[in-house]
Amino acid sequence: MVGLRELDGKSILVTGGTGSFGTAFVRYALERYRLSRLVIYSRDEQKQFDMAQRPEFQNRPELRFFIGDVRDKDRLRMSMRGIDYVVHAAAMKHVPIAEYNPFECIQTNIMGAENVVKAAIAADVKKVVALSTDKACNPINLYGASKLASDKIFIAANNLSGGSGPRFAVVRYGNVVGSRGSVVPFFQRLIKKGTDHLPITDPRMTRFWITLPHGVDFVLSSLRMMRGGEIFVPKIPSMRVTDLATLLAPDLPHRVVGIRPGEKLHEMMISQDDGRHSVELSDRYVICPMFNFWQSDAYEIEGGKPVPEGFAYASDTNDEWLDAAQMRALLDAYPSEG
Ligand SMILES: NC(=O)c1ccc[n+]([C@@H]2O[C@H](COP(=O)([O-])OP(=O)(O)OC[C@H]3O[C@@H](n4cnc5c(N)ncnc54)[C@H](OP(=O)(O)O)[C@@H]3O)[C@@H](O)[C@H]2O)c1
Numbered sequence: 001m002v003g004l005r006e007l008d009g010k011s012i013l014v015t016g017g018t019g020s021f022g023t024a025f026v027r028y029a030l031e032r033y034r035l036s037r038l039v040i041y042s043r044d045e046q047k048q049f050d051m052a053q054r055p056e057f058q059n060r061p062e063l064r065f066f067i068g069d070v071r072d073k074d075r076l077r078m079s080m081r082g083i084d085y086v087v088h089a090a091a092m093k094h095v096p097i098a099e100y101n102p103f104e105c106i107q108t109n110i111m112g113a114e115n116v117v118k119a120a121i122a123a124d125v126k127k128v129v130a131l132s133t134d135k136a137c138n139p140i141n142l143y144g145a146s147k148l149a150s151d152k153i154f155i156a157a158n159n160l161s162g163g164s165g166p167r168f169a170v171v172r173y174g175n176v177v178g179s180r181g182s183v184v185p186f187f188q189r190l191i192k193k194g195t196d197h198l199p200i201t202d203p204r205m206t207r208f209w210i211t212l213p214h215g216v217d218f219v220l221s222s223l224r225m226m227r228g229g230e231i232f233v234p235k236i237p238s239m240r241v242t243d244l245a246t247l248l249a250p251d252l253p254h255r256v257v258g259i260r261p262g263e264k265l266h267e268m269m270i271s272q273d274d275g276r277h278s279v280e281l282s283d284r285y286v287i288c289p290m291f292n293f294w295q296s297d298a299y300e301i302e303g304g305k306p307v308p309e310g311f312a313y314a315s316d317t318n319d320e321w322l323d324a325a326q327m328r329a330l331l332d333a334y335p336s337e338g
Contacts, residue, residue, distance in 0.1 A: 007029070088113070
């Protein structure tokens with residue numbers, strides 16, 4: 001966890017601050033740190049209004065709501081004045097919607113990333129962490145490809161910022177328990193409507209799972225340890241989608257409906273090619289940059305181990321698995337947002 005002293009008195013801006021991650025991040029940061037300013041940057045005034053009404057966000061003078069689009073570089077630049085750290089969470093994240101509206105996805109996820117980089121350099125912020133997804137590793141859909149392009153933009157941004165400018169890094173993780181639009185609320189809605197079966201795309205399908213508090217904590221610890229140019233990947237468990245369906249509705253049969261366009265059987269966070277420049281720490285992997293931003297064995301000097309030859313981090317070959325009881329405990333602790 002980022003030490004209290006490190007963030008006390010600092011100003012943070014969160015793009016996408018009204019989303020699932022953003023709201024959890026803001027709640028966590030307000031609880032733990034005495035920030036100078038915490039700026040939420042997003043487009044929809046209603047989401048900001050609703051968030052501001054929540055009891056935990058009232059009487060917090062450090063909290064600021066800034067309406068803006070990541071496609072608008074002037075607005076971003078203005079919002080980052082006096083900001084120390086940026087967490088970039090704004091994105092289009094639905095695979096089918098990105099396939100249907102490719103220009104929109106590119107504008108938000110790729111051009112938005114470029115705008116965040118340029119604004120951060122212009123405003124001379126200290127560090128930027130951008131959120132990525134397992135779908136960015138060997139992508140097969142536009143959402144994943146756009147996030148891979150975004151990852152590349154943030155890593156290469158360290159080439160632009162010079163000796164004293166901002167440092168940029170990426171955090172990549174998998175499905176979030178309880179986040180909007182995931183398979184859990186989808187199954188729960190069908191069950192509530194009285195469905196007589198649950199649709200399963202493929203009985204072999206597996207996914208990585210992380211909770212929002214773990215994601216927030218991981219972003220903060222990555223913000224603390226980053227040198228610039230890393231992709232930080234948490235060690236998190238996998239679960240078979242059929243096991244999840246059985247857990248949610250033990251008596252309902254499954255009907256195999258076939259894998260959907262743009263969907264993978266298993267997700268991957270580190271490909272074999274990325275493995276060649278990755279190190280393992282106790283709680284995470286670090287994909288180190290291919291640019292010489294810093295001494296290439298810096299993480300090894302601090303106790304990190306290079307991953308073995310041929311290593312890949314994928315949801316089907318993961319060492320760590322969630323059983324039904326563990327997932328039930330997570331679903332009870334972090335109910336779905338819808
Ligand atoms: N949820 C997951 O399972 C998951 C897994 C891995 C990685 N991630 C990544 O984590 C990040 C956050 O995801 P999330 O689940 O919190 O998403 P979310 O709940 O859909 O929230 C997205 C946020 O981004 C804002 N936004 C969208 N387009 C914007 C734009 N053009 N300009 C400014 N703000 C914009 C939205 O507010 P407005 O619409 O009001 O602008 C909202 O605040 C994303 O980068 C996503 O790729 C998510």
